[in-house]
Amino acid sequence: MNYVPGTAEEQREMLESIGKKRMDDLFECIPDSLRHKEDLPLPEGMCEPQVIEAFEDMANNNKVYKTCFRGAGAYRHFIPSVVSRLAGRAEFVTAYTPYQAEMSQGVLQAIFEYQTMICELTGMEASNAGVYDGAQAAAEALAMFRERKRTKSVVCGAVKPMTLQTIKTYCETAGAELAVVPEKNGRTDLDALEKALDDTVSAVYVEQPNYYGLTEEIEKIADLTRNAGAKLVTGCYPISLALLKSPGEYGADAAVGEAQPLGNPLSFGGPYLGFMAVKMKDVRRLPGRIVGQTVDNEGRTAYVLTLQAREQHIRREKAGSSICSNQALCALSATIYCAAMGKEGLREVALRSMEKAHYAAKEISRIKGYELIYDGFFFNEFVTACPVEPGALMKKLAENDILGGLPFERDGQTRILWCCTEVNTREEIDKLVELLKGGVPV
Numbered sequence: 175m176n177y178v179p180g181t182a183e184e185q186r187e188m189l190e191s192i193g194k195k196r197m198d199d200l201f202e203c204i205p206d207s208l209r210h211k212e213d214l215p216l217p218e219g220m221c222e223p224q225v226i227e228a229f230e231d232m233a234n235n236n237k238v239y240k241t242c243f244r245g246a247g248a249y250r251h252f253i254p255s256v257v258s259r260l261a262g263r264a265e266f267v268t269a270y271t272p273y274q275a276e277m278s279q280g281v282l283q284a285i286f287e288y289q290t291m292i293c294e295l296t297g298m299e300a301s302n303a304g305v306y307d308g309a310q311a312a313a314e315a316l317a318m319f320r321e322r323k324r325t326k327s328v329v330c331g332a333v334k335p336m337t338l339q340t341i342k343t344y345c346e347t348a349g350a351e352l353a354v355v356p357e358k359n360g361r362t363d364l365d366a367l368e369k370a371l372d373d374t375v376s377a378v379y380v381e382q383p384n385y386y387g388l389t390e391e392i393e394k395i396a397d398l399t400r401n402a403g404a405k406l407v408t409g410c411y412p413i414s415l416a417l418l419k420s421p422g423e424y425g426a427d428a429a430v431g432e433a434q435p436l437g438n439p440l441s442f443g444g445p446y447l448g449f450m451a452v453k454m455k456d457v458r459r460l461p462g463r464i465v466g467q468t469v470d471n472e473g474r475t476a477y478v479l480t481l482q483a484r485e486q487h488i489r490r491e492k493a494g495s496s497i498c499s500n501q502a503l504c505a506l507s508a509t510i511y512c513a514a515m516g517k518e519g520l521r522e523v524a525l526r527s528m529e530k531a532h533y534a535a536k537e538i539s540r541i542k543g544y545e546l547i548y549d550g551f552f553f554n555e556f557v558t559a560c561p562v563e564p565g566a567l568m569k570k571l572a573e574n575d576i577l578g579g580l581p582f583e584r585d586g587q588t589r590i591l592w593c594c595t596e597v598n599t600r601e602e603i604d605k606l607v608e609l610l611k612g613g614v615p616v
Contacts, residue, residue, distance in 0.1 A: 176500050185197075185362070188363055188397075192215070192363065192576070194324070194408060202405065205262070213265040215326060218410050220546060224418075226498055236442060237572075238574060238609040239572070239575055239577040240575040240576075240597075241575060241577070241598070241602045241605075241606075242519055242576075242577045242578045242590070242593075243576065243577065243578055243579050243592050243594065243598070243606060244577050244578065244579055244580050244591075244592075244593055245387075245471065245554070245593030245595075246334065246385070246555075246556050246591055246593070247308065247336065247337075247432060247589070248432070248434055248440055248443075248446075248582045249333050249411075249413070249435045249440075249593065249595055250435070250440055250597055251413065251435050251523060251527075251593055251595050251596065251597065252581070252596060252597050253437050253438075253439060253511065254437075254511070254514045254515070254524075255409045256510060256514050257437045257510045257511050257514065258384070258507075259369065259508075261319050261503060261510055261511050262505050265281075265377060266281070266452060266503060266506055267503065268501075268511065271463070271500065271502075272285075272479065273479070274500075275476070275477065275478045279304040279477055281389045281502060282465050282477035283477050284502070284505075284506050284509055285303045285392075285463075285464040285465045285477075285500075285502055285506075286466075286467055287395065287474065287509050287513075288301075288303070288304070288505040288506065288509040289301040289302070289303065289430070289464070289465060290509060291450050291508070291509060291512045291513075292433075292449050293347055293451055294423060295410075295412055295415045295416075295420070295512075296410065296415065296420055296421050296429035296449075296451045296497070297420030297421055297422020297429075297594070298420075298422050298426075298428075298429050298452055298453060299413070299420065299422075299451075299452070299453050299454040299457075300451065300452055300453070300454050300456075300460065300464070301449065301451040301452075301459040301460075301464075302450050302451075302460045302461065302462040302463060302464050303463040303464065303465060303500040303501070303502065303505060304433070304447050304448060304450075304462065304500055304501035304502070304504065304505045305448040305449075305450060305451060305461065305497055305501070306442070306448055306497075307432060307444070307446040307447070307448045307476045308334075308337065308409070308430065308431050308432025308434075308446070309334070309336050309339075309340035309341075309432075309448070309449045310331075310340060310435075310448050311409075311430035311431065311432075311448030311450050312337050312340065312341060312379055312407065312409050312430050313337075313340045313341045313343070313344040313429045313577065314344075314430075314449060314450065314461050314495055314497070315377070315379070315407040315430045316329075316341060316344070316345075316376070316377050316379055316407060316452050316463065316492065317344055317350075317446065318428070318456075318459045318494065318495075319376045319377040319404075319405040319407070319428070319456075319459070319493070319515055320348070320350060320376045320377070321376055322473075323373075323374070323405070324373070324374055324375060324376035324403075325350045325351060325374065325376060326350065326351040326352070326372075326375045327341065327345060327350060327352050327355070327374050327376060327377055327379065328352075328353045328354075328355060328367070328370050328371065328377070328379070328404070328460055328551050329341055329352065329354050329355065329374070329379045329560070330354075330355050330357070330362040330367065330376075330378070330379065330380040330381070330390070331354050331355055331356045331357040331362065331363075331386070332360060332361060332362060332381070332384040332385050332386060332390070333379065333380070333381045333384060333385055333387070333409065334381065334409075335385070337381075337409065338354070339357065339486065339598070341379065346361050349593075352376070353370045353375075355367045355370050359549070360386045360388050360392070360395065360547065360548035360550075360557070361388055361390055361391065361548075361550075362380060362384075362390055362395060364391065364394055364398065366581060367395065367398055368398055371398060371399070371402035371404060372402070373402075373403065375403075375404045375463075376404060376405065377399075377405040377406070377407050377428075378395070378399045378404055378405070378406055378407065379407045379408075379409065380395050380406070380407075380408060380409070381408070381409035381410075382408055382409070382414075382421075383411060383414060383418075383553040383555070384534045385532070385555065385591075386547075386548055386552070386555065386556070386591065387552040387554060387555025387556050387557070387591075387593075388417065388419070388548055388550055388551070388552050388556050389550070389551050389552070389553065391569070392419070392424050393424050396424050396425050396426065396471075400425065400587045405427040405428065406425065406426045406427050406428075407426065407427065407428045407429075407430060408421040408426040408429050408430070409430055409431050410429055410430070410433055410545065411431065411432075411433040411435065411553065412432075412433055412435055412436055412449070413435050413436075413524050413527065414524060414554075415521055415524075416517070416520040416521040416523070416525075416526065416555050417521065417524045417528065417553075418522040418553070421451075422441045422453075425452060426457065427452065428446065428450065428451065428452045428456070429449075429450075429451045429452075429453075430449065430450050431448070431502070432446060432447070432448060432449075432450045433446075433447040433448070433505070433508045434446045434447060434504075436507070436508035436510025436512060437507040437508050437510060437512070438504050438507050438508065438511075441538075445501065445503075446501075446504065446601065447501045447505055447506055447508060448501070448505035457481065458481060458568055459494070460481075461494060461495030461497045462495070462497045462500060463479055464479070464480050464481050465477055465478070465479060465480065466478055466479075466480030466481075469594075478553060481489075485520050486602065493516065522596075523596045524553075526554070526595075527553070527594060527595045527596050527598035528553055528554050530554070530594040530598050530600075530603065531553070531554040531556060531592075531593070531594040532552075532597070533556065533594075533600070533603060534556075534592060534603045534606070534607075535552075535556045535558075535592070537603065537604070537607045538558055538606070538607060538610060539558060540616065541564070541607065541610050541611055542561070542563025543559060544558045544560070544561065544590075544610060545558060545559050545561070545599035546558055547559060547589055554593060554595060555591060555592065555593045556591075556592055557589050557590065557591050557592075558579075558589070558590050558592065559587065559588075559589060559590075560581060560588040560589060560590045562613065562614045564581035564588050565581075566614045567581075567610075570609065570614055571606070574605070574609060576602075576605075576606060576609070578592075578606075579592035580590050
């Protein structure tokens with residue numbers, strides 16, 4: 175971003191326009207007893223080149239790998255340059271919550287387009303303007319469906335660990351019961367799920383594909399949930415929706431997930447973007463902001479914040495959520511990405527990601543000790559055994575500028591969750607395979 179400071183003359187004109195003479199007059203509403211009169215004990219200031227050098231030194235502590243085979247909730251996809259070019263414009267970067275609709279038509283339209291694209295991806299009918307991240311979206315959706323006589327949430331055990339932790343935190347603070355259904359061969363144990371469903375369950379949360387990259391028997395889960403009178407919340411990897419059935423097609427009541435793969439870089443962990451979409455009958459339950467399309471008094475298309483009896487607009491104890499901001503800039507990036515890629519482009523990304531993951535799985539599982547753990551269809555993530563000390567293996571890969579899969583423990587055994595996206599080349603996969611064949615020095 176370019177920064178041009180205001181001149182002394184410009185500052186004087188701005189002060190005069192609001193009836194002030196000095197900068198200090200802007201703070202006259204603050205009691206004199208609360209003002210700090212002496213200089214603060216701050217270190218010496220730095221000139222611009224020194225500041226840049228200091229930040230570069232800090233940034234150099236980060237390790238950016240040329241090749242990445244790790245996913246587990248955050249994914250490296252190609253981002254067209256148009257995304258950052260447009261989303262980085264000053265009018266979007268500096269915009270906050272568009273409370274004054276008549277002054278914020280551009281931002282509101284961008285958010286409306288984002289909501290529309292999320293609905294098209296998920297097969298749902300209404301979307302909010304985003305929440306902080308995918309884990310929070312899942313927790314908010316379960317809280318959204320909680321009722322006086324139905325306070326219990328059920329979570330399938332093969333979901334992302336961080337998402338499960340967030341759901342647990344929400345349930346603990348709300349005093350709500352949470353049941354975690356065990357997995358069986360990497361997927362939800364349907365018999366255990368059926369036993370967990372009773373007339374106190376408000377909603378079931380399942381991920382499709384799940385944490386291990388496997389596709390669940392989602393239609394059976396939907397039927398079991400529906401027969402128990404509960405709501406089904408599906409966590410989605412948005413890129414996969416270009417190939418897999420959408421939540422709307424198998425009757426989910428809410429579709430949530432992390433929209434980082436849609437044009438937002440990994441960025442060392444954030445900021446990210448949680449999406450939430452529901453059927454129109456549940457739109458009034460949605461937390462966060464919702465932009466609606468209408469017409470003004472001259473019949474022209476206009477955009478407004480709609481259904482505003484939520485979070486910041488009502489008494490705190492009446493609110494169903496504590497969300498008090500939106501992720502408009504990340505949502506804008508997702509919107510530009512989807513518009514640039516189009517339906518066929520998204521499908522191509524999903525197809526290439528899946529094909530490369532299946533090629534990698536085939537080649538890696540041929541190596542002794544790295545057998546595939548789970549059978550069945552997977553999208554772009556898969557789990558293998560790990561015959562060596564995982565820390566040493568990851569160090570060896572890092573020395574070759576490769577971020578390896580994510581090691582984890584299951585049933586006393588070390589496993590590795592690998593991931594491929596469209597940016598992984600066949601040469602990168604073959605190099606990984608050769609390094610795994612070479613073993614780890616003791």
